[in-house]
Amino acid sequence: MFEEEKKFVESQLAKIKEQRAVFLVVEKGKKIVGAAQINLKEKIHAHVGHLGISLSKEVRDQGIGSKLLESILKQSVQELPSMKLIDLEVFIINDRAKHLYEKYGFKELGRLPKSIFYKDEYVDEIYMYREV
Numbered sequence: 657m658f659e660e661e662k663k664f665v666e667s668q669l670a671k672i673k674e675q676r677a678v679f680l681v682v683e684k685g686k687k688i689v690g691a692a693q694i695n696l697k698e699k700i701h702a703h704v705g706h707l708g709i710s711l712s713k714e715v716r717d718q719g720i721g722s723k724l725l726e727s728i729l730k731q732s733v734q735e736l737p738s739m740k741l742i743d744l745e746v747f748i749i750n751d752r753a754k755h756l757y758e759k760y761g762f763k764e765l766g767r768l769p770k771s772i773f774y775k776d777e778y779v780d781e782i783y784m785y786r787e788v
């Protein structure tokens with residue numbers, strides 16, 4: 657597990673240096689309680705950034721996700737100048753995350769029915785995008 661995490665951190669650091677990724681963390685005391693990242697895709701999709709964001713349960717619903725998303729959107733414009741588009745996926749049942757993304761200008765482009773097996777049932781995944 658440690659080896660996998662080490663590889664992940666090394667690859668993220670390399671992408672950040674190459675201006676192909678932005679990675680932000682939220683710290684509470686000495687603990688990391690959240691993270692957001694935008695990674696540029698490869699080749700003909702190299703102008704498309706893929707967004708992920710997650711907070712620990714203890715710090716959700718306090719406005720931190722909004723601040724984190726706002727920060728990574730701003731920072732990615734500065735640090736990833738070749739990026740034209742951001743995309744992401746969200747579970748259909750994740751109303752909070754969908755609301756957050758819509759608040760920051762993401763639009764739904766489609767749904768992949770039953771593409772996730774979660775808590776013993778098949779749920780749809782929503783694909784969203786935002787032009788930079």
Ligand SMILES: CC(C)(COP(=O)(O)OP(=O)(O)OC[C@H]1O[C@@H](n2cnc3c(N)ncnc32)[C@H](O)[C@@H]1OP(=O)(O)O)[C@@H](O)C(=O)NCCC(=O)NCCS
Nearest residue numbers: 709710711716717718719720721722745746751752753755
């Ligand atoms: C999604 C996540 C990043 C949001 O961060 P957060 O700090 O909890 O969110 P905020 O407090 O900044 O804002 C939440 C917004 O959603 C709204 N909201 C909360 N629950 C909601 C629900 N069930 N339905 C619709 N909106 C909801 C809040 O009212 C708030 O809206 P507002 O800013 O317009 O008032 C965080 O909750 C999280 O990490 N969740 C688990 C992992 C996850 O879902 N990641 C995204 C995967 S695609």
